[in-house]
Every structure is written in structure tokens, then in C-alpha cells.
Amino acid sequence: MRYLPNSPRDREEMLRALGHSSIEDLFSQIPEQIRFKGRLDLPGPLSEQEVLELFQQASIQSTREFASLLGAGAYSHFRPAAVDALLSRGEFFTAYTPYQAELAQGTLQAMFEFQTLIAQLTGMEVANASLYDGSTAATEAVLMALRLTRRNRVVVARTLHPEYREVMATYVRHLGTEIVEVPYSPSGRLDLAALESELSAETAAVVIQSPNFLGVIERFSEISEIIHRSGALLIVTVTEPLSLAVVNPPAEADIVCGEAQSFGVPVAFGGPYVGFLASRDKFVRQMPGRLVGQTVDAEGRRGFVLTLATREQHIRREKATSNICTNQSLCALAATIYLCLLGKRGLKALAEHNLARAHYAAGQLAAVPGVSIPFGAPYFNEFVVKAPGNAEALLDEMRQVEILGGVNLGRFYPELADHLLVCVTETVSKAVLDRMARIYKEFVALRPAPAAASHPVGQEKA
Amino acid sequence: MYPEEFQYTKDHEWIRVDGDTGTIGITDHAQKELGDIVYVELPNSGDQVTATETFGTVESVKAVSEIYSPVTGEVTAVNSKLRDHPELLNSDPHAGAWLIRVQLSNPKEVAKLMSSEEYEAYIREAESH
């Protein structure tokens, strides 16, 4: 086996040094009746070449030839070559959590830079060194708010990613925490009147995504005033953080959390991604996850360490702020490298590019008779289209020309059947967008548009 | 080493009683065991504390320790200096780094605590193990 450095002779010598004649002697304490006596029925052993072939086979049965307009929490962006080149340095990717600071200054300094970049982007004072993903970051933010407020009710926007809402439900079910949903208004934004009526002295937090799951950007000044009046905390979740390069950060929020996959982490069928959580200095001791802090060594030189570890499970055990142990260090490093490469100008230019492209696409589609863009509030690189007819049939038409045309919202919002969530990043060419508009046109031409081209959506609550 | 005018608990807190007010802190032995103290969490004035129950925590870099109240009563003052200077607990545990002052509701509780002599014997005993 090529990964094992001991030769048969090494093994023999070691056994002899231990006074054993057979490797079996080292397992003799395991009772006979529970020993596994068969042979594990597994693929392999395979040479490296065969391993490569095995996965090449799998990779063919994929959408690799397709143009993708799928977003909904996982965004295809171009990844500069420098990201993988640096991530592939063994000193980074084969290191453990930086408990021994003297041997991990590289990881620690990079995490300190990640924390700084996230704090700058979100407009918050402090950010942690990452969490599993956006859904668990939002959930950890809720748990943090429950600790901070000692209240037990959480209000969640219906436009928070549906799977994030599911994860939250899994985590708080046993705490007796009540989660209530607030619908969206006809503009696609949160229904403020409904929000106000749901708030009470028991509300720990309100969780709002922006841009929300329908792509719409929320306006926080009024929202935050309503929420803070009730003593609840405002948690803002961001699944497409590239938007923060052109959209004002939710400075009114108490916690800003979300998913940073957009920054140099591949879509990879849903993971690994990188959650982030940023907040105010005064809440830092209730934050979950790793934190890297700056300090000095015995000679006064600047260096970095994991700090405020007494919040964590390995010290506080059952009283920890979270059961999380690992962060998503390597993905956070990818995001750090990506953000440094793009920098202030590149990130803004890329965000403007996405913004413009999405609006170009929406304009092309809206020009097709029978197609409408139902939500009027500003959006970033993702928007909702009401399909001219059956959305699945329309998606099938686009598949024929290798376009993944969007996510059918009916799957998450029964009231939005035949609505598509379309995401346009820099990875989709103008030619593809034009081709997509053509297919919409042909689709309409082949099937007479339904009588009522549009009806108001957003009022109903499932 | 351990002031004679204090009374001590087995959890390494001290109390100095003046009339019906008690001043509470942690002992020199406790701070040594914890090492560099980095954070202290204390109740607010007006809060109630109960004998043998926890009223706060002391944190070092790699440990968290609960602080147990020697007596029952209402908190009348909290040492706010510790918020920014937790290291005082290492340098001056028996004076400048007192934690809270309590209005005693049952002064008889103090009688159950150890004298300095008893406490010194108690930690000698603990250390010999």
C-alpha cells in the first residue's frame, strides 16, 4: 500500500521490540466473539490511475457542460487560479486546528485576516473564524440571541432560505423555543405590519435574510427600529455576500451571519462551504466558534493565538456556547485569499458586474409577452420570474440547450408555483442570457399564455 | 499569608465581615491554582446571593471556575475595577481584588466557615495529595 511507510521488515522489528511474534497479539484484548472475521466488502485496492478513472467516470454524469442560473444559497463564481495554488500548500491543508500557536502562525494570521475582512464587509465590530455553513451560522446566531436575551421566541422571515429555517427548527425544537414566520409583502420585502404584530416581550430575535431568498434587498432602518423597540435582537443573514460590495451593510443589526461560499469556494454539490458570524464587541463572550486574537510572544513580537477559548466545548463542556469544535478553516482561507485578490476595487467591480448582468437578463425576460418579474424591490444578482406557463416544462426546454434556467420556487413556496428563482453571475455569458430569452419566447409562442398574465403574489401565507 | 480577620470556604473564597456587611473574594491559593486570570463575571448590585451557591465565574486562559458565596444576602457593591483589570486577582486577591459586598441576611452562617488557621491546614492537606 503506497500510503504506508513501514516495510515488512520494520513491522517485524517493531513487533520483536514489543516481544510479540504476530500483529494479532496486539489485538488479543478484543474478545473473540466481537472480532470481525470476514473481509470488508469494499471497492479496491486501486492504483492512483484507477482512482482517477473511477472519479472521472462519475464526473461525466454531471452538469459540467451546462450554463447554470442556479443560486439559492450556492453561487457559481469564477475562482482565480491563485486560490487553489495557495490552498494546495501542504503546510496549510495538512495542519490541524492551531492549538500550538508557535507552529501555526500561518493559519492563525490568515484567520485573523478573515475575521477582519468579514467585519469590514458586514460593518460589524468583530467576526469569528468561521462556522460550518450559512444555515448553521444562522442557527448559531439564534442560539446566541436566546442566551443574550434570555427570551424564548424567534421571529423568522419567510424569505429566509427554506433549508436554513429547517436547520433552525431541528436545533431549537427541544429548547421549547417557538419560531414564527413573517410573510413577505407584494414588493418581495418583509411585511412590516406583520412583523410588528408578531413582536412581543418574549421575542429574542428576528432573523431576516438580505438579499432575501427571493433576491430582494431589505431596507433595515425601519425594520431595526421596530425590532429594537421590543428589545429583540436583529439577526441579518447573507447568503450572497458579494452583494455587500455594492449594498450598504446592515449596520443596524446585532448579528450579521451567513455563507461565504461565493468567495472562492466551489459550489461542489452543496459543501464544504464556510459560514460566518459577526457581531458587536459587547456580545463577543456569547459568540460561538473559534476566535483568533492578536498578542505578543515572550520577546514582544506580534503573533496570534486562539483566544477566549473558555466559551468553547473543550473547556466548558456541557456549558459551552456551542458544541462546535472545528471551524471551516481551509474554506475560510480560500475566502481570505479570494477577497485579498479582488480587494476593494475588484470586489466592487465584480459586484457591479453581477448586478448589471442580472438586470440585463431580467430586462430580456420581462420583454417576453406573458413573462413578469413579480417583485418590485431592488435586487442584486438573483430575481424571481413568473414563468409563462408550466415552470418545469420551461426548465426542460432550457435543458435541451444545456442551460439550468433556475430553481422552481414551487418546491419551497406553494404560492409561487411556476415561479423561477434566477441567478446571474459573471459565469453566465451574454450569449447564454440571450439564448435563454429566446427559449422563453419560443415557449410562449408554442403555448398560448395563460389568461391572467399575473396575479398579486406575496400576500398569501402557506 | 491568610488574614486572620477573614473566614474561608472549602471552595477557596474568603469573607471579611464588618457589622452586617460581608466583603467576599477568592483566596491566594485559588488564584495560584487558576493561573493568569483573564475574566471575571460578577452579579449586579441588588442581586441576591445564597450561601454555597454560585454567584459568578473566574476565568483563566484555559479554565473556568465557579465562585460560591459563603453567605446569603443582597449584593450592595461590585468591584468594577476587575472588569478591566482581572489580573488584580492574581496580584492582590485578599485586598484590592475583592469581588462583591453583601448585606448579610443571616450573619450566623459565618460561624460555619473556616478560620485562617483551619483553612491553611485544609489547603496543606489538599496539596499533600
Add this chain to the structure above:
Amino acid sequence: MKEHARHARQHITRDENLIFERSSPGKCGVDLPAPDFPAASTAELLGDDLCRKDIPGFPEVSELEVIRHFTRLSTWNYGVDTGLYPLGSCTMKYNPRINEVVARLDGLATDHPYAPADLTQGCLKVLHDTALCLAEITGMDAVSLQPSAGAQGELSGILMIQACLAGRGNPRKFILIPDSAHGTNPASVTTSGYQVRNLKSDAHGCIDLAELDRAMTDEVAGLMLTNPNTLGIFEVRIREICDLVHRKGGLVYMDGANMNALMGVARPADFGVDVMHLNLHKTFTTPHGGGGPGSGPVAVKKVLEPYLPSPMVVQAPDGTYSLDYDRPKSIGRVRAFYGNFGMAVRALAYIAANGGEGLLQTTQDAVLNANYVMRRLQDVYDLPYNEPCMHECVLSDRRQAARGVHTIDIAKRLIDYGFHPYTTAFPLIVPGAMMIEPTESASKEELDEFIEAMRAVAEEVDEDPEIVLKAPRSTRVSRMDEANAARKPVLRWKP
């Protein structure tokens, strides 16, 4: 050298500032394609009130500066690629390069989680096959790859126990955990809504059956154990332990962190475990990445299968794969999408490279290496539990502590000898613990060097403890002032 040429000294790579301090206005590390259609201005599209003008302090550097910055940072790290990394309980084994190549293949790295199932058969097959392999290795009946890391696997498993017992009429209140357990165990139990009851270990560092019998009341939902436990000792009475818990209506959770000791040797399902997680980043060579991403698949017996997180990847009789969301008894989701897919790719590549025989040989080498280290160090370092060990051993600093030198000091001195330290001060039941897990990736030659280094440090403790107390000296920075970091937290750069 002249002070003004501060950066031009021999160790230029050792003096890299924060990226923010390297920044200067006007630089950028990427060039974007020119726009291919006329576009409205950002302010027009968003409206002035939403429009962000600046990200204060954000870096501006060229591509080369980014490459140099992170390359320099990387040289301050120590990884498995650098040398022996005997960090107990972490299984720091070699991360094969082919894993990284296959995980980056177009298609596997680029498919979107919401792309239609019939177009993503490759990804679904990887998830399905990985689950099958893990079921075979553990003997379990079903596996979900959704949990993001070990701690989330633990939470999922405990929630499944809760759901199952609730279905039987009473979820009960407590979970028993041995005092030697990882910190995530009690933290995960608390997150699940259960309360923790600690079980005191016996004189051999194992579970005390009499104590378990007493503790296992009708208020106890189950036992959460690690086998081999965190001392590296196999719980030889595991069958009786599991039978006892089952007899009293509880279920058994096993922390699979130490599965590297058991592949092809014993299967948790066969010794009575009902639910367990695996750490793909420990046993199955997905890289630790400096602290993640991990992956913590959860494996269960039939009785718990209905409660696995949703969705599950299923295969139809015609061989096609799909996602099954129709799981009414499921504990729900523990994260978005289907888990850390990229880690499943790597783990499957590793399993396929080894086959069953390779994994058995892996476990045998890991156990041989650990025993070799333990027996060759036990005359200089205290061995608190003198039992045969599995994949790791736990020594203690008891003898050295008498001279004022503790496990952390010995660990730091080891750095000067070129090795990454072992795990210090864990498990908690051993004062001054030194937990050593060489893994199968260490050669005899390297182990001999490590043993010599450990013995040399022990000699130094006797002769001149100051050297050990001041270590390390060979690193870019010496010991960090952790108290200062925690008292006055500086958690971000500011201009």
C-alpha cells in the same frame, strides 16, 4: 544588519505583515472581463439609499503580493506534510494528493445542489457509495453524510435517540458520558436538550460496569462512549456494557473518533452500538485544513434509520439515484444541502485506493506504531494506565512535574526537536496527560527519531529544566502571551 533594512534580513519570509498593512490604493489582484452590454449605473439600479460607497480598510494588493503573502504565512505552519504530527485523538495521517485532484474534477466540484437529480447522477453516486462503504466498515445499516463535522454527527445521533425513545413513549432526560470523553460529547448532549450525567472510569480507565448499572436508571436515554476510549484502551467489556444499556431501555452512541483502531478488526454494530459518527478528516484522510472543513457522517442500526437527517440519497431498482425527502420520522435537517460533499469524494477515493485489506493493514500499522512508542517511552515518562493500547497511548508528566516541568513544556520543547507536539492535558482524567497518536503514516525510522527526542527532553528536564521551560526557541515566535490575548481581546486589524 542595518536597522532601516529591517525587511531585508535573512529571514525575509519571517517578517510578513498583515495584508492590510501591505495595501496601497489603486492596486488590484484581478482584472475583470470588459462588460459586453451597456449597463445602468449601480446607483440607478439600487437607489442611492442602498448603495455602498466604500469598504473602509479593505485591502488593495496585486496578485503577486497575495501569492507571496500566503506562501510566507504557510511556511510558519507545520503540517502532516512537514513531519510527524502525533496529536492524540486527531489522527493526523497522510492526505493523499489524488484525493485533492479528484475532488476538483469538473462536474464533481461544479455541480449545483439544486441541479436536477437525473443530471447529477455522478455526485449522487459518490454520496451513495461513500455511505455504503462506511456502513460496511462499521457494520451499521444506514449512513447519512449530512453532518458537517464530528460534533454535528454527535448532535444528530443524540437527536435520533431522542426521537426513537419519544416514539416509544418517553424520550427520558439524561445521557451518560464517561469522564474521559471529548468535550464535544457533553456539549452536543446539552445542545440536544438532554442533561449530562458523568460516569467515573474504573482503575483501568474503562467504564465501570457496576457504576453503569447504578447510573442506568429509567430516566437515562443512553450511553455515549468512545471505543477505544480516549486513553487508547479498548473497552473489553463493551458487549456487556451495550447489553446492559439495552436491557434498561437505553441506546448506545459511539463517538467514532478512534475508528482508525478498528478498521477490519471489529465493527461497532457487532459489539452493540446503535448509532455512531465517523470523522472523515481523521480516519479517512480528508485534510484537517488547519481546523476544517471536517465531515461527520452518522451511521445507525435499522432501529434508528427512520430518524436519519433528511434528505437521504437512495438508489432505485433501475440503478438511478435520487434524493428522498419523504421521511416523516426524520429529525430534520442539520445543515443546508447534503453535507460536505467534497469530503465524501476524498474519503471514497481513500477507501477505494486501500480496499478492505489496505484498511486492515492501516489499522494494524497504527496500533503497532502506538504500542511501539508507548513501550519505548514508559521507562522515562509515567504510564498511568499500563494496558495494551490501540492506536494511541497516554503518558503523563508526573515524574517531570516534580521538577516543575509540565506536559505543555515538554510539548513545546519537542518543537525544537522538529516534531509537532502530542495532545496536552487531555483526557482530563489523567493529570498532565501526554496523548500520543503516531498513526500509520509514521515510519519506524521517524518514530525512532521521535522517541529519541522525547527521551532527550526527559534528560533535559533532569539536567536543566530551564531549557524546557523556555522552549520553543527555533520557531518564528516564542510562547505567546495568551493571558494578554484574552484580557484585552484584539480580534481584528484596525487602521
